Amino acid sequence: MAARLGEAMAGLAAETAPLRERARAQLMELHRPDLAMLRRTVAEARPLLPSQMLALREIVTQVYLSDEPYAADAQAGFLGVVMGEVSIPVTGPATTAPGNAVGVVIVERLAGFCGYRTLSDGDIVLAAEELPESRLRGPGDLAAVIRAGRAGSTVHLSVLRQGQVIRVPIRLDARPAELDGGQLMIREMTRQRLQKADDYWDQTFAPLIGDGVG
Secondary structure, rough: HHHHHHHHHHHOOOOOOOHHHHHHHHHHHHOHHHHHHHHHHHHHOEOOOHHHHHHHHHHHHHHHOOOOOOEEEEEEEEEOOEEEEEEOOOOOOOOOHHHHEEEEEEEOOOOOOOHHHOOOOOOOOEEEEEOOOOOOOOOHHHHHHHHHHOOOOOOEEEEEHHHEEHHHHHOEEEEHHHHHHHHHHHHHHHHHHHHHHHHHHOOOHHHHHOOOOO
């Protein structure tokens, strides 16, 4: 575990964006109890490069919040993203005109939920394996797939990211009770959770790396 964390921390300073993203994704898979070992890894890796420090703050926040309890309905899944619809130009013998495919663009991710750790703003979701015909017809299709999944179940999405289509499995969270109160309540819930994560960062990681940026 310690060796894996050390490799991932070093990967955050890699020269190419794909390698840095791979390291970030690996660290996002941690759970809150792993943060103590991550802190020791950071202490040994000092001084940190700016790219490492910026990524570390995001990683610690999301890992901390991934285990933060909240009132929820475990019978319904939750991704934790704001979605929009986008047209995708597609060429080939199966199409008659460009722009005839529909994708679901990730407009915003809510901190602390599975969608934040596994997706990126601007990702375009093209298909979900859990749909009978796989391809999405709009945000409503993706929302239905998420709601139909129980907390802890996994959905498998085809995602267009930086010109490449990748397969992204996502283990769903439980649907927060605050959703019944509308967007204001879920955003207030997110704000309160982020405050807890900020306090944790200030108490544990910030003193460690405050003077360690190289």
